[in-house]
Amino acid sequence: MASSTFRPKDQEQDRLADRDVARRLLASSAELSYDPATEVDWDTPLDTDHHGASPEWSTLYGTAYWAELTEDRRRALTRQEAASVACTGIWFEMILQQMVLRDMYAEDPTDPRFQWALTEIADECRHSIMFARGAAKLGAPAYRPRRAVVELGRVFKTVAFGEAAYAAILVAEEVLDVMQRDWMRDERVAPFVRTINNIHVxxxxxxxxxxxxxxxxxxxxxxxxxxxxxxxxxxxASYCIVTSMVNRDVYRNAGLDAERARAEARANEHHKSLMRSSCSGLMEFLASARLLTRPALFFYRRASLI
Structure with a gap:
């Protein structure tokens, strides 16, 4: 009897707490947001003496093939890899926008959560344009996930709801966040890429x-x-996102032996270790939410996230 008596009160307290979080996020957005159209230096030509990402984050860093590459070829590779990550980010941000918009359909527009959701969608629209312009400036083609992954994404954005949608959003954003925090501080990385990373972080x-x-x-x-x-x-969903970040064509477009590069990248323990260590906080959160089940762990291990 006591439990049923206090449940409505608990639910109301939770609802007020959720609204308070949304209000704080709206205030933060109003205080600190960027316009990539004016914040990023789009006009200065690309300086090919810079990397597109921190070399240590390259899928080939630490391999025998990496040791053979000239500095110019290494820089060309990281620029293509950074562009591929950006294009994958656009693909998932489009999924994210649709899931959030669907989740908020017919919700109370006076609720700060509703207003924050629209603010987030607006952010993601700007980020996608920013990533697209960044990839183009890096001299990369339009990298896309494999057709099977694109179709799985189409299904996921249509049917995912609740915690499945938001936890998948979190995984994609956390993985990008960790690597971009390194890139934005690295003076070897092209200045406009560092600005893009700073805005996104x-x-x-x-x-x-x-x-x-x-x-x-x-x-x-x-x-x-x-x-x-x-x-x-x-x-x-996490496996599909993470394994799609670096497109298989980046090696050919950087002037490398694509077959050898893909083989060495697949076996690169340095990169796998970097991914695992960078996702430790994310895995702790998923464990605390009891979302690290045995079947789920299989896919996280396959993606080198744990």
Whole structure:
């Protein structure tokens, strides 16, 4: 009897707390947001003496092939890899926007959560344009995930809801956040790329806060079967996102032996270790939300996230 008596009060307290989080995020966005059209130096020609990403984040760093490459070829490779990551980011941000918009359809527009959701979508629109212009300036083609992954993404954005949607959003944003924090501080990286990374890191920190809170909120009272299903859905989505970040064509476009480069990248323990260490905080969060089930762990291990 006591439990049923206090449940409405607890729900109201949770609702007020959620609105308070959204209000703080809106205030932060109003205080610290960027316009990539004016903040990024789009006009200065690309200086090919710079990398596109920190060399240590290259999929070939630490391999025998990397040791054979000239500095010019290494820089060309990291520029193509950075462009591929940007294009993958655009692909997932488009999925994200559709999921959030669908989630907020017919919700109360006076609710700060609704208003924050639209603010996040607006951020993601600007980020996608920024990434697109950045990839073009790096001299890269339009990298896209494999057709099977594109079609899986089409299904995911249509059917994913609740914690499955927000936890998958969190995984994509957390992985990008860690690598971009390194790139934006690295003076070897092209200045305009560092600016792009800084903008994304600052604004995505708010998005990650919202995604974590929404994941926890949607899981309140979730049963074991629901957690098992959504844990697996999130893990599969995470695997597709992470394994699509560096397109297989980046090596050929950087002037490398594509077949050898792909083979050495697949076996590169340095890169796998870097991914695992950078995702330790994310895995702790998923574990605390009880989303690290045995089937889910299979996909996280395959993606070198744990």
């Amino acid at each position: 600052v604004e995505e920190s708010r998005h990650m806060k919202f995604a974590r809170d929404e994941t926890r909120r949607r899981l309140r009272g979730a049963g074991a079967v629901r957690r098992q299903i959504n844990a697996l859905v999130v893990a599969i």
